[in-house]
Amino acid sequence: MRIDVVTIFPEYLDPLNVSLVGKARARGLLDVHVHDLRGWAHDRHNTVDDTPYGGGPGMVMKTEPWGEALDEVLAGGYEAGACQPVLVVPTPSGRPFTQQLAVELSERPWLIFTPARYEGIDRRVMDEYATRLRVQEVSIGDYVLAGGEAPVLVVVEAVARLLPGVLGNVESHRDDSFAPGAMASLLEGPVYTKPPEWRGRTVPDVLLSGHHGRVARWRRDEALRRTVDHRPDLIARCDPAAFDRKDRELLAVLGWQPGPDGRYEKAPEGR
Numbered sequence: 136m137r138i139d140v141v142t143i144f145p146e147y148l149d150p151l152n153v154s155l156v157g158k159a160r161a162r163g164l165l166d167v168h169v170h171d172l173r174g175w176a177h178d179r180h181n182t183v184d185d186t187p188y189g190g191g192p193g194m195v196m197k198t199e200p201w202g203e204a205l206d207e208v209l210a211g212g213y214e215a216g217a218c219q220p221v222l223v224v225p226t227p228s229g230r231p232f233t234q235q236l237a238v239e240l241s242e243r244p245w246l247i248f249t250p251a252r253y254e255g256i257d258r259r260v261m262d263e264y265a266t267r268l269r270v271q272e273v274s275i276g277d278y279v280l281a282g283g284e285a286p287v288l289v290v291v292e293a294v295a296r297l298l299p300g301v302l303g304n305v306e307s308h309r310d311d312s313f314a315p316g317a318m319a320s321l322l323e324g325p326v327y328t329k330p331p332e333w334r335g336r337t338v339p340d341v342l343l344s345g346h347h348g349r350v351a352r353w354r355r356d357e358a359l360r361r362t363v364d365h366r367p368d369l370i371a372r373c374d375p376a377a378f379d380r381k382d383r384e385l386l387a388v389l390g391w392q393p394g395p396d397g398r399y400e401k402a403p404e405g406r
Contacts, residue, residue: 136298137166137217140248140287141204143183145169147284156292159301175203184253193254201249201260212245220245222270223290224261225283229272232290236273240290241297248290250283320369324357356385363389370399
C-alpha cells in the first residue's frame with residue numbers, strides 16, 4: 136500500500152517511523168511519503184491560509200497550495216505505478232471512523248491524507264478532486280482537535296495492522312473489538328499473562344484450566360459484560376440472531392430483554 140500525507144507539520148508524522156507502522160515500512164509493506172504543504176506556497180511567508188468569505192473567526196486553508204500539492208502527489212504516485220487513490224480527509228464532520236471503514240480502506244492500494252489546520256480547507260478543493268477520485272471524509276470522534284495529523288496517525292495504524300504480513304499472527308485482528316463479524320461486534324474482554332499471581336491478584340482459574348470450551352465461554356461472557364458496561368448501544372443494535380442461548384441467559388441476568396422488534400433493550404427498573 137502507498138500512503139501520501141500532505142501537511143504543514145511533517146514532523147508530527149514522525150511516529151509513522153516507529154512501532155508497527157515503522158516495521159511495515161522497513162519491510163516494504165507500506166510505502167509512506169510525507170509532504171510539506173508549504174512547499175507549494177509561493178510568497179516569502181509560505182502562506183497557506185486566508186480569511187474566510189462571509190466573515191467569522193479563524194482562517195481557511197487556500198485552494199492554490201492544496202491544488203498544486205495534490206496534483207503533484209497524484210502525478211508522482213501514478214508515475215511510480217500506484218493506482219486507485221482514495222483522498223482521506225480528516226474532519227469532525229466526516230463519516231465516523233470504525234473498524235469496518237478501516238477494513239474498507241485497507242483494501243485500497245493508495246491512500247492520500249489531507250490533514251487540515253485552522254478552520255479547514257476551502258471546500259472547492261474537495262469538490263474538485265471528488266470529480267477525479269474517491270474522497271472519504273473521516274471523523275475519529277465527536278470532538279475537535281487543533282489539526283488533522285493525529286487522526287492521520289490513528290487511521291494509518293488501524294489500517295496498517297490489517298494489511299497482509301504486518302501482524303506476526305494473521306489471526307490477531309480477527310477477534311478485535313469492533314471487528315466485522317467478531318463476537319457479534321462486542322468489545323474485547325480482559326486479558327492476562329504471567330505471573331499467575333501479582334500483588335495478591337490471581338488469574339481467573341478458567342484460564343488455567345486448559346479447557347478450551349470453558350475458556351471460550353468465559354471470554355464471551357466477559358465480552359458481553361464489558362459491552363453492557365461501556366457500550367450498551369452495541370448490544371441494542373446487534374442482530375439478536377448473533378446471541379446464543381448462553382448469551383441470552385447472561386443478558387437476562389445483566390438486566391436486558393428482547394424488545395418488540397426482537398433486539399435487546401435494557402429492562403425497565405423494578406422488573
